[in-house]
Amino acid sequence: MENVCPLCNALRPVEKKCPVCNQLLVDGGSLNNYLGPYSPYGETALLPFQSAGQCIHLLYCPVCAYDIRVTLALVNI
């Protein structure tokens, strides 16, 4: 059993829509990726954004460039 982020591991698609133009938002990646190199086999448990059982993603709208941060609960696999 391992706690993983469903978006980072492509277990499920982005389901949020842009509140401005109703387009499906695009996953801009985990904020972990902006802090340093992401290693799927590395020290994910020590990364600040996953330390509380959560992964924070930046979602953006490809049409109007609206962006939002979402917090995802990690899931057991």
Ligand SMILES: [Zn+2]
């Ligand atoms: Zn993630």
Ligand SMILES: [Zn+2]
């Ligand atoms: Zn939009």
